[in-house]
Amino acid sequence: MTGMQGVLGKNDKDRLLKLSQIAAEIRIDIVNTIAAAKMGHIGGDFSVTDILVSLFFGVMNYKSQEPHWADRDRFILSKGHCSAALYSVMAKAGYFKHEQLGEFMQPLSFLGGHPNRRKLAGIEANTGPLGHGLPIGVGCATGAKLAKKTCRTFVVLGDGELQEGSNWEAAMYAGHRKLENLMAIVDRNRLQQGAGTEDTNALDPLPDKWRSFGWDAYELDGHNFQELLEVMDAPFTGKPKVIIANTIKGKGVSFIENRVEWHHKVPSAEQNVQAIKELTHS
Amino acid sequence: MTSSLQQETFDCRKIFAETLIELARQNERIVVVCNDSVGSSNLNDFKKEFPDRLINVGIAEQNMIGVAAGLANSGFIPFVSCAGPFLSGRALEQVKADVAYNMYPVILCAQSPGVSYGELGPTHHSIEDFSWIRALTDITLLSPADPKQTKDAILWAAKANKPVYMRVNRFKIPKTTPEHSPFEVGKALVLKKGKDVTLITTGILVSRALEASSILEEQGISTRVLNIHTINPLDKEAILAAASETRGIVTMEEAITTGGLGAAVAEVVVEHHPTKMRILGVSHFAPTGSASFLLDHFGLSVENIVKSAYELVR
Numbered sequence: 001m002t003g004m005q006g007v008l009g010k011n012d013k014d015r016l017l018k019l020s021q022i023a024a025e026i027r028i029d030i031v032n033t034i035a036a037a038k039m040g041h042i043g044g045d046f047s048v049t050d051i052l053v054s055l056f057f058g059v060m061n062y063k064s065q066e067p068h069w070a071d072r073d074r075f076i077l078s079k080g081h082c083s084a085a086l087y088s089v090m091a092k093a094g095y096f097k098h099e100q101l102g103e104f105m106q107p108l109s110f111l112g113g114h115p116n117r118r119k120l121a122g123i124e125a126n127t128g129p130l131g132h133g134l135p136i137g138v139g140c141a142t143g144a145k146l147a148k149k150t151c152r153t154f155v156v157l158g159d160g161e162l163q164e165g166s167n168w169e170a171a172m173y174a175g176h177r178k179l180e181n182l183m184a185i186v187d188r189n190r191l192q193q194g195a196g197t198e199d200t201n202a203l204d205p206l207p208d209k210w211r212s213f214g215w216d217a218y219e220l221d222g223h224n225f226q227e228l229l230e231v232m233d234a235p236f237t238g239k240p241k242v243i244i245a246n247t248i249k250g251k252g253v254s255f256i257e258n259r260v261e262w263h264h265k266v267p268s269a270e271q272n273v274q275a276i277k278e279l280t281h282s
Numbered sequence: 283m284t285s286s287l288q289q290e291t292f293d294c295r296k297i298f299a300e301t302l303i304e305l306a307r308q309n310e311r312i313v314v315v316c317n318d319s320v321g322s323s324n325l326n327d328f329k330k331e332f333p334d335r336l337i338n339v340g341i342a343e344q345n346m347i348g349v350a351a352g353l354a355n356s357g358f359i360p361f362v363s364c365a366g367p368f369l370s371g372r373a374l375e376q377v378k379a380d381v382a383y384n385m386y387p388v389i390l391c392a393q394s395p396g397v398s399y400g401e402l403g404p405t406h407h408s409i410e411d412f413s414w415i416r417a418l419t420d421i422t423l424l425s426p427a428d429p430k431q432t433k434d435a436i437l438w439a440a441k442a443n444k445p446v447y448m449r450v451n452r453f454k455i456p457k458t459t460p461e462h463s464p465f466e467v468g469k470a471l472v473l474k475k476g477k478d479v480t481l482i483t484t485g486i487l488v489s490r491a492l493e494a495s496s497i498l499e500e501q502g503i504s505t506r507v508l509n510i511h512t513i514n515p516l517d518k519e520a521i522l523a524a525a526s527e528t529r530g531i532v533t534m535e536e537a538i539t540t541g542g543l544g545a546a547v548a549e550v551v552v553e554h555h556p557t558k559m560r561i562l563g564v565s566h567f568a569p570t571g572s573a574s575f576l577l578d579h580f581g582l583s584v585e586n587i588v589k590s591a592y593e594l595v596r
Contacts, residue, residue, distance in 0.1 A: 126383045135345040139352015169345035
């Protein structure tokens with residue numbers, strides 16, 4: 001399929017409703033996937049879900065049955081530990097069968113704890129160590145310009161990972177080269193593994209930092225599809241674009257939301273039932 | 283004692299730059315990525331002819347490797363050109379994750395490796411690259427000995443469609459590779475077929491090994507000389523033949539011996555055919571001195587190579 005716009009509703013309202021439904025299904029898939037594996041990064045999976053859903057079902061051009069299609073938009077999940085969210089989205093987009101999500105982190109599985117392009121076509125970069133996605137995205141965007149292709153590159157970054165200097169090497173160069181085919185989306189949930197980002201190594205004022213590097217920066221609600229799509233769909237203005245998407249770590253499940261300990265805690269059987277109940281009725 | 287022979291010497295960076303231009307004219311997918319090293323990598327002519335295809339990211343080596351991986355994702359064949367210590371060391375995790383693990387066909391060209399920056403000191407000596415890159419899987423590790431092998435390595439790498447790391451030497455060296463000898467990746471080049479002792483080496487030290495072998499021959503010691511231009515994958519067959527057919531092996535490398543070429547040879551020898559060895563190479567952070575002074579300081583003089591070989595067979 002080329003993009004997913006085709007399956008969405010005809011008017012904006014239908015489109016937004018459809019995205020919300022998909023996101024709810026994805027979150028349930030994530031809970032089930034992590035429950036089966038007894039491993040995963042549920043907090044960050046939930047904060048990034050709506051961003052991934054917007055990209056894969058509202059914005060990007062790709063052919064899941066032809067994952068190496070040369071003109072595809074490139075997507076890189078720099079915060080590779082949130083692979084359960086990405087796999088759930090990719091399964092729904094048709095890259096592989098939904099029931100294969102049950103193989104998440106099983107021995108020899110193609111769905112490892114971090115994405116692996118050698119195992120799963122459609123993954124553009126093996127990520128995991130933080131601070132790698134944006135430089136690779138800069139290379140993809142540079143390549144598209146050199147090859148005079150119109151495809152775009154989207155990189156999703158965790159906010160905590162912006163403490164890695166390599167991001168700023170890449171941001172500086174992308175701004176200098178005016179890579180207007182590159183978009184970074186920062187999943188700004190304000191929590192890293194051990195504490196709040198601002199208590200660890202503060203990032204604010206984040207939009208100003210990107211602007212000073214030559215980017216167009218937008219700050220919005222990362223769980224609001226209308227806001228996400230408006231900025232993602234808007235044409236580039238001769239600069240790379242960054243979205244600071246304010247999100248809630250653990251979004252959608254009351255006892256996980258905004259709790260630092262849920263970075264990679266695994267819900268108990270009772271908690272799974274409770275989580276699915278909350279997600280089903282959201 | 284260094285070279286006693288008066289012969290013409292070469293800096294491999296020149297053939298590196300010429301070969302890239304030649305390749306880029308034939309194949310528009312060839313691009314170069316560098317870190318403010320246009321001048322030191324001799325890339326001014328490339329830049330003049332292909333301004334868009336020379337991607338200079340500035341002094342930012344981690345980004346440089348990531349950008350190269352992304353360019354490979356877009357279907358290009360990126361040659362990354364950067365001073366050795368900053369390519370292998372500064373960006374080692376990017377080399378591992380972005381290039382090797384992703385299996386992107388990026389050719390990492392380490393300029394001025396080993397101790398060739400002499401007086402600039404250990405921060406600028408790229409002596410750990412054999413050990414570090416050898417520890418990564420899925421990277422072919424090449425160490426050409428002279429201009430011919432440098433050119434052959436580049437031409438091979440451009441078609442290999444896999445990650446490659448290669449050294450580009452600035453230390454002036456004579457030609458040691460016979461004009462028509464093929465460049466077979468993973469296969470040692472046998473420069474002499476002796477029976478008493480084997481000298482195994484690579485890169486700029488091949489010429490010193492040949493000089494040492496001539497002296498040993500004069501003393502009646504028949505010397506085998508192997509140029510291991512491919513450190514990964516290693517030519518185990520040639521090493522085992524040397525272990526079983528000669529009485530000892532001397533390895534020499536312009537690199538730290540911990541985990542380097544000598545260690546790689548020893549791993550093969552000890553497991554399959556234990557034999558006496560001497561491993562010559564850099565052993566600690568270098569004192570101040572020129573590159574040629576430092577090679578001698580670390581026991582890589584022709585005189586010490588001869589002495590080491592002699593000790594094994596006497």
